[in-house]
Amino acid sequence: MTPEVSTPSTVPDAPAASFTNALKRFFSFENRFLAPMLITIILLVGQLTFGFLESYWKTGLAIAVAMLIELALGRLFFGKFPHLASAYISGISVGILVRSPAIWPYALCSAISITSKYVLRVKGRHIWNPSNFGICAMLFLAPFTVASLSIQWGNTIWPMLIVWTLGSIIIYRLNRFHICLTYVVSFIIFAAVRGFITGHPFLAEVAPITGPMYQLFVFFMITDPRTTVNSKRGQVIVAFCVALMEMILRLNETVHAPYYALFIVGPTANLIEMWWKSRH
Amino acid sequence: MQNRIARILLIIFFIALLATPLIIKRLNARNETTRSSANPAIALSRYGFNFEESSKSAGINFTHQAPTFDGKLDHIMPQVAVVGAAVSVVDFDRDGWNDFYITNSGEGSKNALFRNQGNGNFKDVAGDVGLADLNNRDIGVSMGAVWGDYDNDGYEDLFLYRWGRPELFHNDGGKKFTSATENAGLPPWVNAGTAIWFDYDRDGKLDLFIGGYYSEKVNLWQLADTKMMPESFEYANNGGRKYLYRNLGDGKFEEVGEKLGLRSNRWAFAAVAADLRGTGYPDLFIANDYGVSELFFNDGGRRFREAGGETGVGYSPKSGMNASIGDVLNRGHFAIYVSNISEEGILLQGNNLWVPREGTSGDGIKFDNLARDLGIELGKWSFGAQFGDLNNDGHLDLYLVNGYISADRHRSYWYDFSKVAGGNRTIISDAKNWPPMDGRSLAGYQQKRVWINDGAGKFNDVAQAVGVTDVYDGRSVALADFGNRGVLDAVTANQRGPALYYRNTINPLNKWIAFELEGATSNRSAIGAQVRVFWNGQSQVQEVSGGSGFCAQNQRRLHFGLGRQAQVEKVEIRWPSGKIQTLTGPELNKVHRLKEVA
Numbered sequence: 095m096t097p098e099v100s101t102p103s104t105v106p107d108a109p110a111a112s113f114t115n116a117l118k119r120f121f122s123f124e125n126r127f128l129a130p131m132l133i134t135i136i137l138l139v140g141q142l143t144f145g146f147l148e149s150y151w152k153t154g155l156a157i158a159v160a161m162l163i164e165l166a167l168g169r170l171f172f173g174k175f176p177h178l179a180s181a182y183i184s185g186i187s188v189g190i191l192v193r194s195p196a197i198w199p200y201a202l203c204s205a206i207s208i209t210s211k212y213v214l215r216v217k218g219r220h221i222w223n224p225s226n227f228g229i230c231a232m233l234f235l236a237p238f239t240v241a242s243l244s245i246q247w248g249n250t251i252w253p254m255l256i257v258w259t260l261g262s263i264i265i266y267r268l269n270r271f272h273i274c275l276t277y278v279v280s281f282i283i284f285a286a287v288r289g290f291i292t293g294h295p296f297l298a299e300v301a302p303i304t305g306p307m308y309q310l311f312v313f314f315m316i317t318d319p320r321t322t323v324n325s326k327r328g329q330v331i332v333a334f335c336v337a338l339m340e341m342i343l344r345l346n347e348t349v350h351a352p353y354y355a356l357f358i359v360g361p362t363a364n365l366i367e368m369w370w371k372s373r374h
Numbered sequence: 375m376q377n378r379i380a381r382i383l384l385i386i387f388f389i390a391l392l393a394t395p396l397i398i399k400r401l402n403a404r405n406e407t408t409r410s411s412a413n414p415a416i417a418l419s420r421y422g423f424n425f426e427e428s429s430k431s432a433g434i435n436f437t438h439q440a441p442t443f444d445g446k447l448d449h450i451m452p453q454v455a456v457v458g459a460a461v462s463v464v465d466f467d468r469d470g471w472n473d474f475y476i477t478n479s480g481e482g483s484k485n486a487l488f489r490n491q492g493n494g495n496f497k498d499v500a501g502d503v504g505l506a507d508l509n510n511r512d513i514g515v516s517m518g519a520v521w522g523d524y525d526n527d528g529y530e531d532l533f534l535y536r537w538g539r540p541e542l543f544h545n546d547g548g549k550k551f552t553s554a555t556e557n558a559g560l561p562p563w564v565n566a567g568t569a570i571w572f573d574y575d576r577d578g579k580l581d582l583f584i585g586g587y588y589s590e591k592v593n594l595w596q597l598a599d600t601k602m603m604p605e606s607f608e609y610a611n612n613g614g615r616k617y618l619y620r621n622l623g624d625g626k627f628e629e630v631g632e633k634l635g636l637r638s639n640r641w642a643f644a645a646v647a648a649d650l651r652g653t654g655y656p657d658l659f660i661a662n663d664y665g666v667s668e669l670f671f672n673d674g675g676r677r678f679r680e681a682g683g684e685t686g687v688g689y690s691p692k693s694g695m696n697a698s699i700g701d702v703l704n705r706g707h708f709a710i711y712v713s714n715i716s717e718e719g720i721l722l723q724g725n726n727l728w729v730p731r732e733g734t735s736g737d738g739i740k741f742d743n744l745a746r747d748l749g750i751e752l753g754k755w756s757f758g759a760q761f762g763d764l765n766n767d768g769h770l771d772l773y774l775v776n777g778y779i780s781a782d783r784h785r786s787y788w789y790d791f792s793k794v795a796g797g798n799r800t801i802i803s804d805a806k807n808w809p810p811m812d813g814r815s816l817a818g819y820q821q822k823r824v825w826i827n828d829g830a831g832k833f834n835d836v837a838q839a840v841g842v843t844d845v846y847d848g849r850s851v852a853l854a855d856f857g858n859r860g861v862l863d864a865v866t867a868n869q870r871g872p873a874l875y876y877r878n879t880i881n882p883l884n885k886w887i888a889f890e891l892e893g894a895t896s897n898r899s900a901i902g903a904q905v906r907v908f909w910n911g912q913s914q915v916q917e918v919s920g921g922s923g924f925c926a927q928n929q930r931r932l933h934f935g936l937g938r939q940a941q942v943e944k945v946e947i948r949w950p951s952g953k954i955q956t957l958t959g960p961e962l963n964k965v966h967r968l969k970e971v972a
Binding site: 144147167170171193194195196198199202205206209210212213231232233235236237238239240241251254292294295297298299300301302304305307308344347348349350 | 377385387388392394395399402691716717718720722746751788789792793794801808809810
C-alpha cells in the first residue's frame with residue numbers, strides 16, 4: 095500500500111544549471127527521498143492541523159520496526175543493508191492508517207508488512223504491496239483491537255487539497271497519473287451503479303472518496319511501482335479492476351473494501367503479468 | 375543449504391507474526407471466561423458484591439419512548455431520536471430516602487418521579503407533583519434533568535432540559551413543583567445535550583450551565599431543510615451554543631456564558647464541574663460528540679479560559695458522550711472519564727480516562743489518558759458512566775452503560791454509517807444523503823461494563839458475573855444508596871427500553887462512611903463541596919456534583935468504601951465558600967449529616 099519508488103539505475107551527472115532545473119530534479123523519479131518526504135509532510139499536516147494521531151509513539155514505533163526489520167532481512171538475504179526509503183514509507187503508512195488503542199498492533203503490522211516482502215515472492219519479486227498486506231492481515235486477524243483510518247482526518251476541503259496537490263505533483267512526475275484518474279473515474283461510475291442497485295443517494299455512495307483517507311489511497315497506494323504491472327494499458331486495467339472489486343465488496347457491505355480490493359486485485363494482476371511474460 | 379535454513383526460519387517467523395493476534399485474542403478470551411459465570415454467591419465471595427435487577431419487585435415500571443421528528447428524517451429517525459432516557463437522583467421531599475427522576479421523550483409520554491417508600495418499594499408520584507406531562511412537540515421533549523436548590527430554601531429544585539424549551543421547576547416544600555421558567559429568563563429553545571448546576575462564582579447561589587447539541591436554530595419537528603447534521607464526524611463546529619446562567623437571586627438568571635468566555639459550538643453531550651486545580655473554583659469539562667473535549671479553567675469566577683490543548687485533553691477528537699470524575703487512584707486528584715465509540719474492526723476510538731500527570735498542578739496541570747493502562751478503554755458504543763465504590767473496598771469502581779440502536783439483530787447499519795461518516799462536510803451534514811436505516815441495528819445489544827478497581831492500577835470487567843446482564847441501549851446511569859444500607863445501588867435509563875434498578879448486595883465485612891452536606895454561606899445543596907477521607911495511610915477525595923455522567927446525577931450524599939480493617943484518621947470538608955471543617959476519628963458505617971457553620 096505504499097509508494098515504493100524504484101531504485102534509480104542512473105543519476106544525472108550534470109549539475110543544476112538553474113533553479114528550475116534543480117526543482118525539476120527534486121521532483122523527479124530519481125529522487126528516492128521524494129515519496130518519503132511527501133508522506134512525512136502529509137503526516138505532519140494531519141497531525142498539526144487536526145491532531146489525528148493517537149500518539150507520536152505509535153507512529154514512531156511503526157516506522158522504527160519497519161526499518162529495523164528491513165535492515166535485518168535485507169542484510170540476511172541479500173548480503174547488504176537496503177535503502178530504507180521503502181521501509182520508512184511502509185512504517186509511516188502503518189502509523190497513519192492503522193487505528194488501534196493498543197501499541198503492539200503498530201509494531202506487528204510493520205513487521206508483517208516488511209517480512210511479507212521477503213516471504214511472499216514469485217520469481218524474485220514480491221507481489222503484494224507490503225503495507226496493504228500488513229493492514230489487511232491486521233484487519234482480518236485482529237479486528238478486536240484494530241481498525242483503519244476512516245474518519246479521523248476531518249471532513250473539510252483543506253486536507254484534500256493538500257493531498258491532491260502533493261499527490262498530483264509526485265504522481266505526474268512518476269508518470270502514473272493515469273492510474274489515479276482511471277481509479278477515480280471508475281469509482282464514481284461504480285458509485286452511481288451502487289446507488290442504482292441499493293437505492294441509496296448517489297452522494298452517499300460517492301462520500302468515501304471525498305474523505306482525505308481516500309486521497310492517500312488513490313495517490314500513494316494503488317500507484318506503488320513495485321507491485322503494479324508494467325504496461326500503461328495494464329495499469330489502467332488494474333486500476334479499473336480495483337474499483338470494480340471494491341464495488342463488489344461494497345455491495346456486500348465490506349467496510350474496508352478498498353484495502354481488500356487492492357489486496358485481491360494487485361497480486362492477481364502481477365501473477366497474470368508474470369505468466370503472460372513467461373509465455374511470450 | 376544455509377540460505378534454505380534461513381528461508382525456512384523466515385517463513386516460521388512470518389507465520390508466528392500472523393499467529394500473534396490469534397494468540398493474544400485467545401489469552402484475552404480465557405481471562406474473560408473466568409469472569410463471566412453469573413452466580414450471586416460466587417460473585418459475592420470473589421468480587422465482594424452482586425447486583426440483582428429488581429425494578430419489577432420494587433414497583434418501577436417505566437419504559438422510555440423516543441420522539442418522532444419531521445418526516446424528512448424518517449429514513450434515519452432512530453439515529454436522530456437517539457437520546458432522551460435520563461436519570462437523576464434526589465431526595466426531593468427530604469424524608470431521608472433517595473428518590474429518582476427519569477425522563478421520557480415520546481410526544482405525549484410522561485416522565486416519572488419514583489418516590490422511595492423506605493421499604494424497598496418505589497411509587498411514581500410525578501403526576502401528583504406536576505412533573506409528568508412535559509413532552510410534546512410545541513415545547514419539545516425531555517433530554518435530561520438535574521436537581522439543585524437554586525433559591526436555598528432547603529428543597530431541591532429541578533431543571534429540565536429538552537430538545538425544545540428548557541424549564542425550571544420550583545420545589546414547593548417537597549409536595550408540588552411549579553414552573554419558574556418565565557421569571558428565570560431562560561432561552562426559548564435549546565436542543566440541549568447536557569446541563570449541570572454549579573456555583574461558578576462561589577456567591578452561594580447555584581448557577582446553571584446548558585450545553586447545546588443540535589443548533590438552537592433547529593426545530594426538529596419543523597425542519598427548514600435537512601442540513602442539520604454534524605458537518606464532520608470528528609471536527610464539527612455546527613452544534614448548539616453554550617449557556618451559563620448566573621443566578622441573580624429572586625429566581626432570576628442572567629446569561630453570562632459568552633461574556634465569560636464559554637464560546638463553543640461543538641456538539642456538547644456531557645459536562646461536569648469540579649475544582650481540578652485546587653483553586654477553590656470549579657472548572658468546567660465538556661465532552662463533545664463529533665469533536666475534542668473542552669476544559670474551561672475558571673479564573674476566579676470572573677472568566678473561563680479554554681485549556682483543552684495545553685492540558686492535553688483537547689487532542690484526538692472522538693465522540694464524547696460522558697463526563698464523570700473520580701479519584702480512581704486514591705491520590706487526592708480527580709480523573710475525568712469520557713466515553714466514546716469502540717466497534718471491533720470498524721471504529722476504535724477507545725474511552726478516555728484523563729488522569730492528572732504527577733508533578734503538575736494549578737494552571738500547569740497536564741492530563742494523560744490512562745484508560746488503556748487501567749483497562750477501562752473499550753466499552754463498545756459507550757454512553758453514561760459513573761464512579762462509585764460498589765463493593766466498599768476503598769477503591770472507586772466504574773459502571774458503564776452502552777449500546778446505540780438495537781433493532782434487527784441480523785442486519786447492521788455500520789457499513790452505511792461508516793460510508794457517509796467519512797465524507798465531505800457537504801455530504802455528511804445533510805440528512806438526506808444518509809442511507810435509510812430500514813430497521814437495522816447500529817452497535818445494538820451490547821453488554822454493559824462493571825469495572826472493579828483492584829487498587830493496584832487495574833480495572834476488571836465483572837458485569838456478567840455480578841448480574842448486570844441486560845443489553846438494552848443504555849444512556850444514563852446513576853448510583854445511589856436507595857436503601858440507606860451503606861451500599862451503592864444503580865439505576866439505568868435505556869433508550870426505548872425499561873428503567874432498570876440494580877439492587878446491590880455486598881460483603882458486609884467492608885466498612886464505609888458517608889456524608890450529607892448542607893451549605894449555609896455556600897449554596898445549600900453544597901454542590902462543589904469536597905470531602906477528603908484519610909484512612910489506613912491513604913486518602914480519597916470526592917466532590918458534591920450538580921450533574922455528571924451522561925444526562926445523569928448521582929445521589930447528593932458522598933459515599934466512601936473503606937475496606938475491612940478501616941481506621942479513619944480524619945475527614946476534611948472544604949465547603950464551596952472556602953471554609954474548612956475537620957472531623958477526627960468519625961464513626962464508621964454511618965451517614966454523617968453536616969451543616970456548614972455560617
